[in-house]
Structure formats: C-alpha cells, structure tokens
Amino acid sequence: xxxxxxxxxxxxxxxxxxxxxxxxxxxxxxxxxxxxxxxxxxxxxxxxxxxxxxxxxxxxxxxxxxxxxxxxxxxxxxxxxxxxxxxxxxxxxxxxxxxxxxxxxxxxxxxxxxxxxxxxxxxxxxxxxxxxxxxxxxxxxxxxxxxxxxxxxxxxxxxxxxxxxxxxxxxxxxxxxxxxxxxxxxxxxxxxxxxxxxxxxxxxxxxxxxxxxxxxxxxxxxxxxxxxxxxxxxxxxxxxxxxxxxxxxxxxxxxxxxxxxxxxxxxxxxxxxxxxxxxxxxxxxxxxxxxxxxxxxxxxxxxxxxxxxxxxxxxxxxxxxxxxxxxxxxxxxxxxxxxxxxxxxxxxxxxxxxxxxxxxxxxxxxxxxxxxxxxxxxxxxxxxxxxxxxxxxxxxxxxxxxxxxxxxxxxxxxxxxxxxxxxxxxxxxxxxxxxxxxxxxxxxxxxxxxxxxxxxxxxxxxxxxxxxxxxxxxxxxxxxxxxxxxxxxxxxxxxxxxxxxxxxxxxxxxxxxxxxxxxxxxxxxxxxxxxxxxxxxxxxxxxxxxxxxxxxxxxxxxxxxxxxxxxxxxxxxxxxxxxxxxxxxxxxxxxxxxxxxxxxxxxxxxxxxxxxxxxxxxxxxxxxxxxxxxxxxxxxxxxxxxxxxxxxxxxxxxxxxxx
Numbered sequence: 245x246x247x248x249x250x251x252x253x254x255x256x257x258x259x260x261x262x263x264x265x266x267x268x269x270x271x272x273x274x275x276x277x278x279x280x281x282x283x284x285x286x287x288x289x290x291x292x293x294x295x296x297x298x299x300x301x302x303x304x305x306x307x308x309x310x311x312x313x314x315x316x317x318x319x320x321x322x323x324x325x326x327x328x329x330x331x332x333x334x335x336x337x338x339x340x341x342x343x344x345x346x347x348x349x350x351x352x353x354x355x356x357x358x359x360x361x362x363x364x365x366x367x368x369x370x371x372x373x374x375x376x377x378x379x380x381x382x383x384x385x386x387x388x389x390x391x392x393x394x395x396x397x398x399x400x401x402x403x404x405x406x407x408x409x410x411x412x413x414x415x416x417x418x419x420x421x422x423x424x425x426x427x428x429x430x431x432x433x434x435x436x437x438x439x440x441x442x443x444x445x446x447x448x449x450x451x452x453x454x455x456x457x458x459x460x461x462x463x464x465x466x467x468x469x470x471x472x473x474x475x476x477x478x479x480x481x482x483x484x485x486x487x488x489x490x491x492x493x494x495x496x497x498x499x500x501x502x503x504x505x506x507x508x509x510x511x512x513x514x515x516x517x518x519x520x521x522x523x524x525x526x527x528x529x530x531x532x533x534x535x536x537x538x539x540x541x542x543x544x545x546x547x548x549x550x551x552x553x554x555x556x557x558x559x560x561x562x563x564x565x566x567x568x569x570x571x572x573x574x575x576x577x578x579x580x581x582x583x584x585x586x587x588x589x590x591x592x593x594x595x596x597x598x599x600x601x602x603x604x605x606x607x608x609x610x611x612x613x614x615x616x617x618x619x620x621x622x623x624x625x626x627x628x629x630x631x632x633x634x635x636x637x638x639x640x641x642x643x644x645x646x647x648x649x650x651x652x653x654x655x656x657x658x659x660x661x662x663x664x665x666x667x668x669x670x671x672x673x674x675x676x677x678x679x680x681x682x683x684x685x686x687x688x689x690x691x692x693x694x695x696x697x698x699x700x701x702x703x704x705x706x707x708x709x710x711x712x713x714x715x716x717x718x719x720x721x722x723x724x725x726x727x728x729x730x731x732x733x734x735x736x737x738x739x740x741x742x743x744x745x746x747x748x749x750x751x752x753x754x755x756x757x758x759x760x761x762x763x764x765x766x767x768x769x770x771x772x773x774x775x776x777x778x779x780x781x782x783x784x785x786x787x788x789x790x791x792x793x794x795x796x797x798x799x800x801x802x803x804x805x806x807x808x809x810x811x812x813x814x815x816x817x818x819x820x821x822x823x824x825x826x827x828x829x830x831x832x833x834x835x836x837x838x839x840x841x842x843x844x845x846x847x848x849x850x851x852x853x854x855x856x857x858x859x860x861x862x863x864x865x866x867x868x869x870x871x872x873x874x875x876x877x878x879x880x881x882x883x884x885x886x887x888x889x890x891x892x893x894x895x896x897x898x899x900x901x902x903x
Contacts, residue, residue, distance in 0.1 A: 258692075270321075275318065720775070800846075
C-alpha cells in the first residue's frame, strides 16, 4: 500500500491567515447559515431537516435533495480545525482555544442531532426520512442518497481523527454497514452505483481509518460496476417505485457511459468526474491496479491539458455543470465551479501519490491559489459558486446567457455545496502538503508549518518557514532524529533560475532533479537547513491557439498566482485594454490592501473615452483612439472584494505579430 496518513501543521504565513479566517469567521458564519440565521440569505433548512427527521421539530422537508451534505461538509471542516489545534498543542492562543471550544460545542450538537435522526437500521437521509419514506434507494441516478452518505462518512473520519469522538464514528460505521448490506455482487443485493460519485472515496477513507476491508471492497464494487451493460440506470427505471427528480438521462453526465478503465476523456458533470477519479486513484494506490492507474493518468491529462482554465478551474459549461470539448474555455461564461476546482486539487494530489511527479503538485498549486480561494470573500462571509475569468456586470444582468455568472459573492445559496466545501479544504490543507513513498519524503506545497512522520523506523520532522507566495524564500529546518532518508522538494514548473543551499553551501540542483523534484538523499542531522530560492518573476502566459477565447491575449502570472484587471483600478472598458509587450512590471506588496497582497503595475493603453465614432459598424481604416495608461493587476483570488465592476484575466497585447 502506497498511502499513509500524514498531516503537517499550518503555522502563520499566507495559509495560516486563510485557516484563521475559516476558524474565526467562515465556520461560525456557516453555522448560522445552516441554522437560517443570516438575514437576506437563501434559506438552508439543513439543520431544521435533521430536527424534523429526529422528531425534535414539526414541519416539512425543505431544500435540495442533497441538503444534508451541507451540514456534513461543515462538520468535516470543524473536525479538521480541531485536529489542527490539537496538533499544535501549546502554540494555540487562549483566543483560539476559546473559538475551538465553541466550534467543538457546535460539532457535538450537530453529531447528537445526526445520531438522533439516524434510523435503527443505519439508514440516514432526511429527504427520504421526512418526505419520501417509502422510496429509499429507488433512484440512485438522481437522489443523492449515497452522495450524502459519503460526505457523512468523510466528516466522521475527520472528526474522529481530530478529536477522537466515538459517537460520530459509530454513526458512520452504522450507515456504511447498512450500505454494505444493501449493495454489492451477492444475490439479493442491489447491483448498482450512485449517480453522483462520492461514497466511493469516502468508503476508502473509512477503510484506511478502521482497517475494515469490507469498506474497500464496496468502494471497488461501485467503481467496477460503473458503465457496465445492461445499464443499471435503465434497469432501475423499470421498478414501479422509481421516480424522477431532475430528469437528466445522459450517461456521460455521470461518467457511466463505459466502464471506468476504458474512459479516456474527462466528461460530464465536473464535480462528479473528479470524485470518481479520486476514488479510482485511491483504489490504484491500495490495490496496485495498473489499468486503473493508466485510466487515471489519461483522465487527468484530458482534464488538465485540454479542458482546464488558466486559473485551475474546470467545467466550462453551465449546462449540467459539465466539461465541454477540448480547448473550449470561454472566460465570460465560464462555470468553473469552486467544488470542481477542489475536486481537481484532490485528484491531482492522489496522482502525485501514485506517480511521484511534480506536474501533479503544480496543478494542485494552480487550483488552490486561484480557482479555489477565489470562491471565498476576504471577510469569510460570502462565496462564489461560479468562477468566471471575465465579467461585465451590465451584461450579466441583461443577458440570460450569463445568468449563472455573478459579480458579487453571495452570502449563501439554495444549492450551497461550495461554501462548506471550501471551508473543509482550507481546514484540511495540512493533509496535502507532503507525501511519503518508501524512503522519500516529498514536499509538494510550500505551506509554513511542520511535518512529523516516521521513515525507516526514525522520527523525521521538518519545519518550513516561508513568505510564499509573495516571496520565493523556502527554508526547511530539520529537527527530527538523525536519520538517512531522501528529501524531495518540488521545483515548480513555472520557476526560472532557482538556487538552493544546504547548511549555507550552494548546491547544483540540476544533478538532483527527477520528475520535477529536487532529491537530497543523505543522513539528516538536527539543525540542518535546506533553502530553496525561487525568483518570482512576472510572466505573460499565452494559451494554446486552439483556445479561441484567449488567442492573441496574455494572462499575467507571478509565482503560483494568476492576476487580473479590475474596473476599480483600470476603468470600465477592460476588453479594450492592452498591455505593452516591452513593459517592466512594478511589484509592490501592500500589507493592508485586500488582506495583504502584492500588486503588479505595467504600462499599457486603453480605448479613449472620447473620440470614438457613434456608428455601430464602420468601414473606416482609422483605428479607434487609445490613451496611454498605467495598468494595475490584482491576484485573481482577491477580485470582487471592493466595489462592483468589470474584471478580466486575459488581456490583449500591443503590437501583436499576426504573421
């Protein structure tokens, strides 16, 4: 088995700030949202549904069929935050301890309510308990029962790891056992699988926690059955008790068009696809299934080399929240759901575990710093579901083609999958920063904090100090036992002219580089220091010419961050802005602006506000007048945190060579 549980602390710096935001603002705010206590926000009714199912309140079920999952993801985030504080121990402040005590009290309240709603046979889904008690498991294609169960299992694993809470583990084992008793290859069981994947990866997590192989086998069964003929979704429709919820009948939509080992293109609903691919990669890790690994590699390549936005967003189409065809990546109508970027982040991490190749961690980083945290306001109280790369507010208001595109983050959603999802991924970040394979410790992401694990029977501990992503200083300090092992540090694909030193002595990394990692195999001693310096040059990135929406334009990058133009700094006509090809960017870090960001400034031009002809179309050979302008770029993740206005990632260049 390649997988081993690892968790580093997150201490200060960029991600410490975000994690503190989740602890102090996001999780408390979302608890209020789940209790319907946020004025002028769409009603959640999630917790109230549990109260009704538990017999503690009267009334009717309200919300989406998968409303239970919002509470489960919130609970998972709470579990990760409590685990983080427990790991840091005495370093936690009294204020943090007070906040954690409140979070744990809320979590205990949620767990008690979840346990009270669970049926004696282990079944738990408030939609069916309250609204459709006679239709359990009659519409796997649409009803999300297994999806919700998966999120409950993930929450239970996280809370139990973080706090040792046995009650939630008992709940999730009970529902997992119920599912195992109902589904599988044996005669008398349902030979099917969920329309929305999630339970598969959750069962593998539960197996890893408990060692109960039945859970791994059930996850494998769900994955292996997918796409077989005769098609399960056709067969279940023949049941007289079957009923319709959404009416979507596309097989590719749920990645069930062909068996998973034969799939070659990332297709269908982007979040469902990612959750399936995560489970496939996990199974390949656990079982050594080479065909499954090869399928994962093909699907990852499809998603990231032909169907991914420069921000790490995936799922271009608002219709069915799905992948489009290769290179179809429109910026102004991009769907790029926050949950889909989170799925890509996790899938890429699993691929890094499978293949020890830094290209997977590069995509983790791209999605994390851009397409994921763009979904969260800097005050922690509003969210983007959709993450476009270009916005004109008046067009969004007037043209129904852009009805899904928002230029303000929303305090909550009727379908609120993204807000608690972003909370749980930031809270769990310590589980994604390193991985181990044999004698090698891999550093995948540059997150300030400490990793402690065991390699070759020795206690290994490495602390990372960094100003990343604003600064390129990466300092690893070894404070474990004397131990011989290989320490492999990712050299980001965007980096140029990196330099490194070991205990103050320069090291030539070119001879140590393998699959994008710098390998230092040696006997490590307490006090050893390894430093990596990554010059954070501003770069103008071009899209493949097949990307119609971006051809002839550039996106501005600095380190892992994608930048954008906002109306607040550059005026309204961002479509008419051009950046100079020969410009030198000015870099300025503003600690008090937008939570503390590095701004980029450059020379450019924009369509003049006066002197433009009134004709809609003209055969004039004269170019419209332009004026010189200093352009200001902000990190993409921080857009829409000021006044309402236009935004764009892709920008024209002056004097483009069209020959």
